[in-house]
Amino acid sequence: MDDYGFGMASVRFICGTQDIHKVLEKKIAKFFDTEDTILYTSCFDANGGLFETILNEKDAIISDSLNHASIIDGIRLCKATRLRYENNNMSDLESNSSKLKIQEQELLLLMVFSQWMDILQN
Incomplete structure (x- = not known):
């Protein structure tokens, strides 16, 4: 301090x-x-560069509809299959994930939504 x-x-x-x-x-x-x-000079830039470097056309990402703009933009820049689920709706997330035919799933969840400080509920 x-x-x-x-x-x-x-x-x-x-x-x-x-x-x-x-x-x-x-x-x-x-x-x-x-x-x-x-x-990176900002988190916005970091998110913009992250997804394109770690994901490709063989990957899929399911994003919360209220993710920060930098995450949404970063996802748009990558070649992965993109799906979106309703904010904080785990049933919709599960429904979207079942649409994907993938062998392995890794799930990264943003637990706190910075714009509203909402905390993910399950």
């Missing part, structure tokens, strides 16, 4: 590079035994 308060007021390209950014980049580079590391 003394050094960083409650956090940055905005993303790195608006608030500038802080010493904590450089420390994190060095630790990540050391962990992966690389020369250097560059962090």
Whole structure:
């Protein structure tokens, strides 16, 4: 709290590079035994780049209808089959997942919806 308060007021390209950014980049580079590391400038950018790099046309993703815009945009950029289920509706999620003919399923759920701070119910 003394050094960083409650956090940055905005993303790195608006608030500038802080010493904590450089420390994190060095630790990540050391962990992966690389020369250097560059962090995404914002979570929006990270979500935009994530799905395209880990999913391809053989994959499928079922997204909550009220996911953050960055997640929705990231999903649109990838080549995976895309389905959407009603917000916080596990029955609809199950119904959508049964439409897919896949051998293995991995499920990633966003547990807290940042826009409204709703918590996933089951």
